[in-house]
Amino acid sequence: xxxxxxxxxxxxxxxxxxxxxxxxxxxxxxxxxxxxxxxxxxxxxxxxxxxxxxxxxxxxxxxxxxxxxxxxxxxxxxxxxxxxxxxxxxxxxxxxxxxxxxxxxxxxxxxxxxxxxxxxxxxxxxxxxxxxxxxxxxxxxxxxxxxxxxxxxxxxxxxxxxxxxxxxxxxxxxxxxxx
Amino acid sequence: xxxxxxxxxxxxxxxxxxxxxxxxxxxxxxxxxxxxxxxxxxxxxxxxxxxxxxxxxxxxxxxxxxxxxxxxxxxxxxxxxxxxxxxxxxxxxxxxxxxxxxxxxxxxxxxxxxxxxxxxxxxxxxxxxxxxxxxxxxxxxxxxxxxxxxxxxxxxxxxxxxxxxxxxxxxxxxxxxxxxxxxxxxxxxxxxxxxxxxxxxxxxxxxxxxxxxxxxxxxxxxxxxxxxxxxxxxxxxxxxxxxxxxxxxxxxxxxxxxxxxxxxxxxxxxxxxxxxxxxxxxxxxxxxxxxxxxxxxxxxxxxxxxxxxxxxxxxxxxxxxxxxxxxxxxxxxxxxxxxxxxxxxxxxxxxxxxxxxxxxxxxxxxxxxxxxxxxxxxxxxxxxxxxxxxxxxxxxxxxxxxxxxxxxxxxxxxxxxxxxxxxxxxxxxxxxxxxxxxxxxxxxxxxxxxxxxxxxxxxxxxxxxxxxxxxxxxxxxxxxxxxxxxxxxxxxxxxxxxxxxxxxxxxxxxxxxxxxxxxxxxxxxxxxxxxxxxxxxxxxxxxx
Numbered sequence: 001x002x003x004x005x006x007x008x009x010x011x012x013x014x015x016x017x018x019x020x021x022x023x024x025x026x027x028x029x030x031x032x033x034x035x036x037x038x039x040x041x042x043x044x045x046x047x048x049x050x051x052x053x054x055x056x057x058x059x060x061x062x063x064x065x066x067x068x069x070x071x072x073x074x075x076x077x078x079x080x081x082x083x084x085x086x087x088x089x090x091x092x093x094x095x096x097x098x099x100x101x102x103x104x105x106x107x108x109x110x111x112x113x114x115x116x117x118x119x120x121x122x123x124x125x126x127x128x129x130x131x132x133x134x135x136x137x138x139x140x141x142x143x144x145x146x147x148x149x150x151x152x153x154x155x156x157x158x159x160x161x162x163x164x165x166x167x168x169x170x171x172x173x174x175x176x177x178x179x
Numbered sequence: 180x181x182x183x184x185x186x187x188x189x190x191x192x193x194x195x196x197x198x199x200x201x202x203x204x205x206x207x208x209x210x211x212x213x214x215x216x217x218x219x220x221x222x223x224x225x226x227x228x229x230x231x232x233x234x235x236x237x238x239x240x241x242x243x244x245x246x247x248x249x250x251x252x253x254x255x256x257x258x259x260x261x262x263x264x265x266x267x268x269x270x271x272x273x274x275x276x277x278x279x280x281x282x283x284x285x286x287x288x289x290x291x292x293x294x295x296x297x298x299x300x301x302x303x304x305x306x307x308x309x310x311x312x313x314x315x316x317x318x319x320x321x322x323x324x325x326x327x328x329x330x331x332x333x334x335x336x337x338x339x340x341x342x343x344x345x346x347x348x349x350x351x352x353x354x355x356x357x358x359x360x361x362x363x364x365x366x367x368x369x370x371x372x373x374x375x376x377x378x379x380x381x382x383x384x385x386x387x388x389x390x391x392x393x394x395x396x397x398x399x400x401x402x403x404x405x406x407x408x409x410x411x412x413x414x415x416x417x418x419x420x421x422x423x424x425x426x427x428x429x430x431x432x433x434x435x436x437x438x439x440x441x442x443x444x445x446x447x448x449x450x451x452x453x454x455x456x457x458x459x460x461x462x463x464x465x466x467x468x469x470x471x472x473x474x475x476x477x478x479x480x481x482x483x484x485x486x487x488x489x490x491x492x493x494x495x496x497x498x499x500x501x502x503x504x505x506x507x508x509x510x511x512x513x514x515x516x517x518x519x520x521x522x523x524x525x526x527x528x529x530x531x532x533x534x535x536x537x538x539x540x541x542x543x544x545x546x547x548x549x550x551x552x553x554x555x556x557x558x559x560x561x562x563x564x565x566x567x568x569x570x571x572x573x574x575x576x577x578x579x580x581x582x583x584x585x586x587x588x589x590x591x592x593x594x595x596x597x598x599x600x601x602x603x604x605x606x607x608x609x610x611x612x613x614x615x616x617x618x619x620x621x622x623x624x625x626x627x628x629x630x631x632x633x634x635x636x637x638x639x640x641x642x643x644x645x646x647x648x649x650x651x652x653x654x655x656x657x658x659x660x661x662x663x664x665x666x667x668x669x670x671x672x673x674x675x676x677x678x679x680x681x682x683x684x685x686x687x688x689x690x691x692x693x694x695x696x697x698x699x700x701x702x703x704x705x706x707x708x709x710x711x712x713x714x715x716x717x718x719x720x721x722x723x
Contacts, residue, residue, distance in 0.1 A: 038531030113605030123713035144538035
């Protein structure tokens with residue numbers, strides 16, 4: 001039978017190994033965060049959910065995709081029980097896109113299938129995700145957080161088109177092609 | 180039957196009754212989401228069912244199982260009368276009343292907010308009040324556990340508290356800390372809204388308070404499994420626990436690191452900055468440490484047992500283990516599922532990588548595998564181990580017990596491996612049905628169908644479990660009384676023990692410091708500059 005000291009020694013050796021493994025995992029995440037800027041979407045920005053229609057940004061006429069004056073592609077989406085406005089957004093492939101989302105009522109969330117786009121949409125806040133879409137086609141953008149009985153019917157489409165088919169109008173706006 | 184045994188049995192029976200019903204609901208929910216038809220399906224009945232399934236599994240099965248097992252442990256490990264036996268019974272009836280109060284509005288379709296609430300959605304106030312009573316009942320249990328240990332220490336000065344009881348009290352203390360978050364959310368935000376006293380809710384605050392509870396509650400559920408690993412499985416394997424000290428260290432680490440990590444559930448949320456998310460991610464890495472220590476210590480205990488039974492060579496000891504013992508078999512299967520579940524958990528906690536899987540079936544798969552798999556299979560093993568001592572009869576059939584454990588394992592793997600894969604493909608959570616005419620979704624169908632089969636096997640296993648416990652009634656009374664129940668002995672039982680590994684005073688102070696660092700500012704921000712609130716949305720049909 002092993003002595004108490006032998007047992008303690010093996011346990012401590014294992015503890016060191018476990019500690020080293022935890023350290024490696026932490027360093028890998030830190031490296032991804034600092035060197036590759038892989039961070040969770042943490043855009044701390046508040047907005048009054050009851051007055052979205054009075055805000056400059058999330059009025060109905062300003063929703064959807066728009067190329068800003070500085071050339072940045074921004075899509076603005078309102079998630080509401082039980083639909084997205086607009087229900088389809090057009091984005092160019094291989095070009096950084098900033099998605100800004102908010103809710104006037106309850107908690108929602110989105111992911112875009114086949115991409116790393118994923119964020120919660122919490123009333124009172126503007127969620128922001130930056131992404132570059134690499135594949136063209138219609139991607140599903142469902143609400144992924146329970147928001148009420150109609151939750152399952154709540155989804156939208158992200159239409160990714162090649163750069164040459166992305167033709168914003170004079171105001172910089174671009175809407176989905178007829179499907 | 181002794182009163183303390185009746186007390187434990189009452190808790191365990193209620194826990195398992197809720198469990199079997201919730202399993203049936205789970206299978207029906209899987210049918211609803213599959214291409215196959217589900218009888219009686221509407222979106223309303225679906226979310227009613229999800230609420231009932233979640234509340235029954237997460238609040239009733241766990242809380243009552245842990246309470247019942249705790250009373251049993253206190254009685255057998257300390258070998259002295261349980262203090263506050265009548266108080267404990269009052270706790271049971273209070274908890275039962277709470278379950279009835281919470282489940283009635285769910286059954287009436289007036290509380291379809293799932294077990295995680297999602298304010299500003301607001302259900303019937305009875306749902307929340309009932310759950311508050313369940314929590315209050317569990318606090319009574321915590322008090323009885325702490326009193327029992329204190330009384331034993333007073334009667335046995337300088338001696339080491341038996342490991343099973345030390346762990347049970349660690350869990351009780353952790354649970355008091357854990358429930359502070361959800362209790363504050365319910366009492367100060369959700370219940371006033373449900374009563375119509377306030378019209379808006381600060382959703383960022385409510386999510387942060389719930390996250391305080393949301394990770395540690397999982398460790399509350401997990402503690403009994405670990406108590407079985409340390410204090411029951413080595414004995415069942417015919418050996419001894421490799422190291423009592425490492426058991427204590429692991430349980431203390433669980434107490435410390437289960438709590439200041441809940442924000443990893445909010446990685447994708449907009450109301451917190453990257454700084455605190457990163458801090459809590461780092462602490463989350465540390466909570467893997469006690470699990471890995473446990474795997475080593477229990478594997479070493481099993482190796483000792485296997486070699487004592489004549490196992491030779493590098494792996495021969497594994498073959499030599501008494502796998503016919505349900506406790507040994509369950510431990511092996513639990514470790515196997517822990518390997519996959521823990522690996523998935525590493526992905527979940529990996530900060531930016533969480534975006535790949537957040538709110539997809541991957542997460543559902545992860546917690547079903549690690550809770551429903553690793554933890555619940557140990558609940559079965561514990562039940563099989565203690566039942567003969569509660570009812571005074573030996574098990575009628577170990578073969579059926581083993582068959583039940585295997586079925587649970589096969590069902591769980593068959594259900595959750597496809598879910599992991601579907602999550603990576605982007606299948607999202609918490610929807611009642613999918614449109615299989617969409618080509619993206621149609622490609623998922625075969626894997627969904629495989630997982631439904633896994634769910635059917637799980638329900639079969641749950642029913643067999645109920646039968647296995649029920650059939651103790653038909654077992655013949657033993658000719659001689661059963662040998663008294665005993666927890667596992669360590670290779671070296673602790674003779675002298677540092678106070679830090681025999682009590683929790685210092686650790687409580689450290690938990691307070693960690694919680695202040697991890698949650699102090701993230702909670703204070705909502706009071707320093709209150710964000711806009713959201714209007715209450717009633718789902719119970721009451722006028723606003």
